[in-house]
Amino acid sequence: MNQKLKKIRQIFIALILIAAVKGFSSCEKYSFSPPAVDQKQTWHFQADIQPIFNGICITCHNGKTQFPDLRSGKSYASLKSGGYITLPGETSKLYHQMTTNSAHIPRSTDTQKLEVLYWINQGALNN
Numbered sequence: 001m002n003q004k005l006k007k008i009r010q011i012f013i014a015l016i017l018i019a020a021v022k023g024f025s026s027c028e029k030y031s032f033s034p035p036a037v038d039q040k041q042t043w044h045f046q047a048d049i050q051p052i053f054n055g056i057c058i059t060c061h062n063g064k065t066q067f068p069d070l071r072s073g074k075s076y077a078s079l080k081s082g083g084y085i086t087l088p089g090e091t092s093k094l095y096h097q098m099t100t101n102s103a104h105i106p107r108s109t110d111t112q113k114l115e116v117l118y119w120i121n122q123g124a125l126n127n
């Protein structure tokens with residue numbers, strides 16, 4: 001009799017464990033994962049930000065029609081002198097355009113937007 005009870009208890013515990021694992025994995029499926037952008041990492045203008053401009057902005061921001069001029073070698077001076085990068089980054093014209101202008105929003109990914117924001121908030125250095 002005692003043996004039988006033990007067996008039943010073992011089966012019961014096994015069932016609870018299976019249910020728990022199932023439950024956790026189904027939570028995982030719907031969990032929100034923010035873009036992996038490390039706010040504490042140092043963000044560099046030349047290595048991190050300029051490549052974003054090169055890929056998706058310079059078709060229009062090429063110094064001829066649209067300002068700021070975002071071409072390599074011109075972009076930092078153009079952004080600075082035009083007052084496009086000011087602190088805090090959330091209110092800077094550059095980040096503001098990328099996140100609120102409906103024509104600009106889809107041009108960059110969430111990750112790229114955050115990289116620009118963190119770079120500005122780290123002092124917007126020409127690093």
Ligand code: HEC
Pocket residue numbers: 052053056057058059060061066067068084093094097098101103104107108
């Ligand atoms: C298809 C052309 C096009 C592309 C690509 C483009 N822009 Fe623009 N951008 C414009 C136009 C047009 C304006 C001016 C009118 C406006 O504000 O919508 C502008 C204006 C701006 C301004 C200035 C806003 C102000 O207040 O003076 C910034 C900053 C800017 N863009 C950043 C970017 C960045 C960063 C990218 C790349 C992620 C980008 N743009 C890609 C067309 C473009």
